Amino acid sequence: MNSHHIQTAEATGSVAQNIAQLNLLAPESTCSTDLAASPWDTPAGYGPGASQEDQIPSGYPVQSSIPEEYLKASDEELDARIVAAKATLGDKAVILGHFYQRDEVVKYADFVGDSFQLANAALTRDKAEAIVFCGVHFMAETADILSREDQAVILPNLAAGCSMADMADGPSVQQCWEELTALYKDEEDDGRMPVIPVTYMNCSAELKAFVGRNGGLVCTSSNAATVLEWAFERGRRVLFFPDQHLGRNTAKAMGIALEQMPMWTPRKALGGNDEAIMHDAKVILWHGFCSVHKRFNPAQIAKARQEFPGVRVIVHPECPMEVVDAADEAGSTDYIQKAIAGATEPTTFAIGTEINMVNRLAAQYPQHTIFCLDPVICPCSTMYRIHPGYLAWVLEELVAGRVVNQITVPKDQQGDAKIALERMLAAKP
Numbered sequence: 001m002n003s004h005h006i007q008t009a010e011a012t013g014s015v016a017q018n019i020a021q022l023n024l025l026a027p028e029s030t031c032s033t034d035l036a037a038s039p040w041d042t043p044a045g046y047g048p049g050a051s052q053e054d055q056i057p058s059g060y061p062v063q064s065s066i067p068e069e070y071l072k073a074s075d076e077e078l079d080a081r082i083v084a085a086k087a088t089l090g091d092k093a094v095i096l097g098h099f100y101q102r103d104e105v106v107k108y109a110d111f112v113g114d115s116f117q118l119a120n121a122a123l124t125r126d127k128a129e130a131i132v133f134c135g136v137h138f139m140a141e142t143a144d145i146l147s148r149e150d151q152a153v154i155l156p157n158l159a160a161g162c163s164m165a166d167m168a169d170g171p172s173v174q175q176c177w178e179e180l181t182a183l184y185k186d187e188e189d190d191g192r193m194p195v196i197p198v199t200y201m202n203c204s205a206e207l208k209a210f211v212g213r214n215g216g217l218v219c220t221s222s223n224a225a226t227v228l229e230w231a232f233e234r235g236r237r238v239l240f241f242p243d244q245h246l247g248r249n250t251a252k253a254m255g256i257a258l259e260q261m262p263m264w265t266p267r268k269a270l271g272g273n274d275e276a277i278m279h280d281a282k283v284i285l286w287h288g289f290c291s292v293h294k295r296f297n298p299a300q301i302a303k304a305r306q307e308f309p310g311v312r313v314i315v316h317p318e319c320p321m322e323v324v325d326a327a328d329e330a331g332s333t334d335y336i337q338k339a340i341a342g343a344t345e346p347t348t349f350a351i352g353t354e355i356n357m358v359n360r361l362a363a364q365y366p367q368h369t370i371f372c373l374d375p376v377i378c379p380c381s382t383m384y385r386i387h388p389g390y391l392a393w394v395l396e397e398l399v400a401g402r403v404v405n406q407i408t409v410p411k412d413q414q415g416d417a418k419i420a421l422e423r424m425l426a427a428k429p
């Protein structure tokens, strides 16, 4: 059950205090007073938390209201119902919980990990007919691409998207691609493609299929450098989307000059750049970011160093470049987790990633002092939309023989998206 670095949920303990106690906190200690609001209200933005100000694209899936009994049930009742439904389903269902998911939901997960680890972990449960993904939309899509056709992937709340993933939409990327293709068509042929599209895992299946179709591949925050090396062996440039920060931080560490990393702003001619810059470009960065990781800044790191001399500062590469530069280390959720697990002496860690994960690590490793660099409690708002009530609903529907909230990647995207994922797995440094 416990495959490599994937954590099983039992190990995470009960760290629900952080989010559960939001009602008790002064408003200024959270980034959104909506965090304490009813989970059933669907706000106009992505919901309470860091990306509440981000705009939801039109045509986004809407979660219809669920039966009132779930809205009215107490926490204890929901707990009893989830536990009972999970026991009845047994091996027929596997529940996945992302590192950034709230504890009230993660405690029911069979596996806890990052999105790609989880999609792969689900494959180890071959009796599972349903894969319940307590993460966000693109993660459920990835699980659908990798799982068997007879397995249903379920997202308990359809409104759980990812604002970063939604910053790159199919038509804008296609438009960009056409402009780049036209711009580079007269370049001298040196046997390499003029530009290779690389997408971060955090994107729609439509875009994974796009890169697969156009000679590109997917990367995670663990293997971005390897993937860029693969791309530079085959292409003169890379178009990197949707996260500008992961692209910039990775390319910079590989020695690429900042001047050769223009930013592509969608819906502007040549992304807002002139032709000379685009010809000289090595990595074209899409204007996307994660609202959670964008909150970190160098001043927080300076303060941590002042208050805790000797502190080890580790941040996620979705953080801005100045933050990564000021930190001691930068790495994926998996990297952060392993760095803490591997520390033999009691250590103070200041971490720059989502608060639910940081608090869980703090509870799991009491021998260390572990805190989040951002003093304000600001979870990933889209993950936050998966409330235990939704989980109880989808599980009880499964018990009754009904599949609700199934995420299905269209057939014409499945194949190309899988090619892009397989290229990633085959890319070796």
Ligand code: SF4
Binding pocket: 051, 100, 136, 161, 162, 163, 164, 165, 202, 290, 291, 292, 293, 354, 380, 381, 382, 383
């Ligand atoms: S933490 Fe950021 S990138 Fe991750 S799901 Fe939330 S909004 Fe998306």
